[in-house]
Amino acid sequence: MGAPAFPAPADLRHWPLAELQAAAAAAWPGMALQVVDEIDSTNTELMRRARAGDEAPTVLVAERQTAGRGRLGRQWHSEAGASLTFSIGVPLQPANWAGLSLAVGLSLAESLHPTIGLKWPNDLWWRDRKLGGILIETLGTGAPRRAIVGVGINVGAPPPSAPELRTPATSLHEAVGPVQAPDVLLQVLPPLLRALAAFEQQGFAPLRERFHTRDVLRGRAVQLADGAQGSALGVDGEGVLWVQTAAGVHSIASGEVSVRPRAG
Numbered sequence: 001m002g003a004p005a006f007p008a009p010a011d012l013r014h015w016p017l018a019e020l021q022a023a024a025a026a027a028w029p030g031m032a033l034q035v036v037d038e039i040d041s042t043n044t045e046l047m048r049r050a051r052a053g054d055e056a057p058t059v060l061v062a063e064r065q066t067a068g069r070g071r072l073g074r075q076w077h078s079e080a081g082a083s084l085t086f087s088i089g090v091p092l093q094p095a096n097w098a099g100l101s102l103a104v105g106l107s108l109a110e111s112l113h114p115t116i117g118l119k120w121p122n123d124l125w126w127r128d129r130k131l132g133g134i135l136i137e138t139l140g141t142g143a144p145r146r147a148i149v150g151v152g153i154n155v156g157a158p159p160p161s162a163p164e165l166r167t168p169a170t171s172l173h174e175a176v177g178p179v180q181a182p183d184v185l186l187q188v189l190p191p192l193l194r195a196l197a198a199f200e201q202q203g204f205a206p207l208r209e210r211f212h213t214r215d216v217l218r219g220r221a222v223q224l225a226d227g228a229q230g231s232a233l234g235v236d237g238e239g240v241l242w243v244q245t246a247a248g249v250h251s252i253a254s255g256e257v258s259v260r261p262r263a264g
């Protein structure tokens with residue numbers, strides 16, 4: 001039997017901590033970076049810290065999550081050594097929060113590979129399979145608010161297709177070849193931190209055309225949450241998805257739409 005293609009890192013020596021820390025701080029002044037071997041959820045932990053008054057800008061990376069969370073109350077399954085799971089906690093005060101999750105997805109897709117698409121609002125897709133997801137949570141009501149941006153990317157073998165997975169999973173291994181989570185983090189983190197800073201200043205509108213080029217829904221037959229069917233028209237400058245149905249044009253600001261299988 002040959003060695004597994006993606007051995008689970010035995011310890012944190014697999015992470016180029018000094019390089020990651022320097023890259024993070026260069027992209028976002030004062031950014032701290034921490035890698036832990038196991039935690040319930042990096043988002044949950046940064047929310048706990050924020051509630052306890054910790055306001056330091058932080059990137060928290062976990063090799064394993066025991067209670068990873070996805071959007072809409074779902075679970076997020078990931079395998080140690082076969083996935084990249086991290087969260088960024090930063091103070092943000094954009095004039096308009098609309099489209100933040102799309103901006104995050106766009107930054108990740110652009111850092112990863114030209115063939116990686118975006119399924120509104122913020123899934124990373126490759127060949128109609130899910131490669132990664134984003135969970136954004138905010139805390140506080142004033143300005144700035146605390147934003148927790150959680151990212152999960154399948155790096156090695158995709159997680160087994162659990163029944164609750166609405167879309168089959170894929171991985172960077174399948175999409176771009178053999179890569180390791182620490183290298184992927186080094187690749188995506190600095191542009192993502194710069195994208196968060198740019199979003200705070202400019203919002204989503206300047207990114208709309210770039211989102212269009214990776215939008216896997218645009219022109220596709222989709223089904224809305226209420227069961228209505230239509231054709232996705234694309235997103236506007238606030239990241240709102242527009243869908244043409246028999247009853248007219250619908251705008252969808254949050255939630256989810258599903259792709260209807262191609263005929264034939």
Ligand code: BTN
Nearest residue numbers: 041068069070071133134150152
């Ligand atoms: C989704 O597609 O539903 C979003 C998945 C987000 C998963 C990441 S993994 C790191 C961070 N911690 C979590 O518990 N969730 C996010």
